[in-house]
Amino acid sequence: RTIRLADYRLPDFLIDAVDLAFDLREDGATVTSRLTMRRNPATSDPAAPLVLDGQDLKLTGIALDGEALGANRYTVDAEHLTVTDLPGVFTLDITTEIAPQQNTTMQGLYTSGGNFCTQCEAEGFRHITYYLDRPDILARYTTTIVADKAKYPVLLSNGNPVETTDLGGGRHRAKWEDPFPKPSYLFALVAGDLVAVEDSFTTRSGRDIALKIFTRRGDHTKVDHAMRALKASMAWDEQVYGFEYDLDLFMIVAVSDFNMGAMENKGLNIFNTALVLASRETATDGDFQRVESVVAHEYFHNWTGNRITCRDWFQLSLKEGLTVFRDQEFSGDMNSRPVQRITDVRRLRAIQFPEDGGPIAHPIRPESYIEINNFYTPTVYEKGAEVIRMIHTLIGPERYRKGMDLYVARHDGQAATCENFVAAMEDASGTDLKLFRRWYSQAGTPEIVVEDSWDDAAGRYSLTLRQSTGPTPGQPDKQPLHIPFALGLLDAQGRDLPVRLAGEAAPAAGTRVLSLTAAEQRFDFDGLAARPVPSLFRGFSAPIKLAPQPRDRLAFLFAHDSDPFNRWEAGQQLATQLLLEGVAARKAGQDWRLDAEFVAAIGRLLDDPALDAAFIAEATALPGESFLADQMRVIDVEGIHAVREAARLAVATALRDRLLAVYRANDDHGPFDVSAAAVGKRALKNAALSYLGLLRDDAEATALVLAQARGAQTMTDVLAALTVLRDRDIPERAQVLQDFYDRWQDEPLVIDKWFALQATSSLPGTLDAIRALTRHPAFTLRNPNRARALISSLAMGNPLHFHAADGAGYAFLADQVLALNAANPQLAARILVPLGRWQRHDPGRQAAMQAQLDRILAAPDLSRDVYEIAAKSRA
Ligand code: ARG
């Protein structure tokens, strides 16, 4: 059944208060719920029945205003409890039995490592009790939890603790009260044997907030970074947005079995351990940064998501796009801003662009869905963040802040829509965003072609931009979008010139934000002594694809652009052109060598003292195989791999001594920290190592790799060396991998890295190795992190072997999808996505991918989640 945005209706009933009581036992749980309800004055049907959502529940009691309800007054089906003949105001008492220990779906109430926890977004609450499980129902919750005191000493829910009581007989009870009305998806409960690390934060108005991070015993030594990130987030949100925390207690709980990254439940965030635990020995610098950004993301949801929530799930990007934009800006302030932007754009291009060009392309505000869990997508999150960023770019930071203030003034305590958000931005800024709204309803990545011309006599430079967006499923015809066009003009020395539109007074030199609003539009610039070099879409001012630019321009920008993003981008675009030329040459059986000028440019970057190390590491890395594939009409899987590796080897060979010098200069053995400077040094050192490691006959380079793999003191360094060895068929490889396993076998998150590493190897026989790893005692499909480490690493991080011409990679993925379909539909649907990207492969691969989709679609008892992705992918 398809759910449509156009079918949204106000609820017939409202819930003012919810009193929940949980009796948690080893054989299940009893949930009693008292709902204080009334008919919605805003709707008209006084006789409408009450239809509550509920799934996999055993109803054992129902009473209206304290009186047991006769069987003629209600009906139960697989997804609802319907009650008729209700008065205007009433209370409903409902008792249900559930089986958290048998719940493998990781939604609703389930157990992880013997502890109880919940995941209710989007529709998990209906697996706990009958309820109006929709985000526009805001109610005040109290929660009472009764459980064994020895097994579950810690009992948590949203809000403030109001009472704990020893009940005797080894059982105890805790009661929680959340003063803020909230939707059911923000409900949370945790019961377990956990230890807390505590700290505090004083808000700008002087309130002391207790901060607690709960983990299993032993993991509590790895939460310092998360706690630091939490305090930094709280301070940042006050400074940048004026948002202060609103309860006296903020808690985070780490759980090992979790489908997603983390969840912003009011006052009680629940995190995947992978996104909260970090230590020097077990986590890479990338992990540290992800922990920081996800801690911030979930904390930021307290205002953008919780205080102001979504009217319906089509509005998901209202909270997710906005909150991702907020966490990206926070991370930019905490770390290297240019490298943060580069990382975010890389990610957008790696995961969102393919989605926008594939079978499940959808606008950031989708119009329909079968299973909402399938719409927690890179489009809703990452493209959604780009849309907020474009508003920020178009109206500027001050007016953006006024827009946020107005949005909060209007909608605090409400369930809002994307339209409400844009209207607030429009009203506060005085900028017409009518056309801009199309970003919310139109799918697909716009493509932009730019032509320039120079009139020497008039001193006038002109740029003509053409935009077009290709068809996507259900949207054959596209309209022009309002696209912020951040432009710089450089002189022959690479200095920024004023960007002066014809007829204007001269502005200051530097970047200028223009608006592209038509399918074709010309911009004329005056006051120029000579033809300038344009730096287009600086900072990636819109999520678009820009047509290839002249190589001499790219080479110039790669050497000179003052906009660090565009400097990096020029290098990537230049490398892309060169590598794709190599792929074509290889296919035609011709010789090809990486342009010596380009190699020399990389060499100059390596020891440019004006640049920071993290930036150099990014700028000297070639574009990845998936990015290259995304630029080809018909993807040449082997060609891309072979040419890219040949190019990397050419860089390593030509620059060997300089790479070695860079390695040594950045090999820091001082005290460990994750400051931008220290992280940058490690990144540059390891960028050099990844090139040096390609020099197979170079004993010095190989010794360096082995020494770092065996003896490095940080996971960043160990993993960088292992990543080199992963692709090298040398005798030491097996032993180093075994030693790593032996050392870390009790650290699940490190063992995940061990699986992922092997799944991404380019060596022959990798798929057999992966199949063998599915039988390793440490492998299980039941733990999402472990399943993703092996399966998604192959499907998303190893194009060479996933897209093996014989189709074995596809068959393997389909096997895993079917194995997970019943136990964990959400995860099964997610790992299936790469199988739908057959459109730009050769006919043989297309047929092989489609055959596996057909096999999945023919399986009995397909979950809604898997059905939706497989069916849309096959269409
Ligand atoms: N709201 C969470 C976040 O962005 C994600 C929860 C998604 N859960 C799900 N089952 N789809 O941080």
Ligand code: ZN
């Ligand atoms: Zn979120």
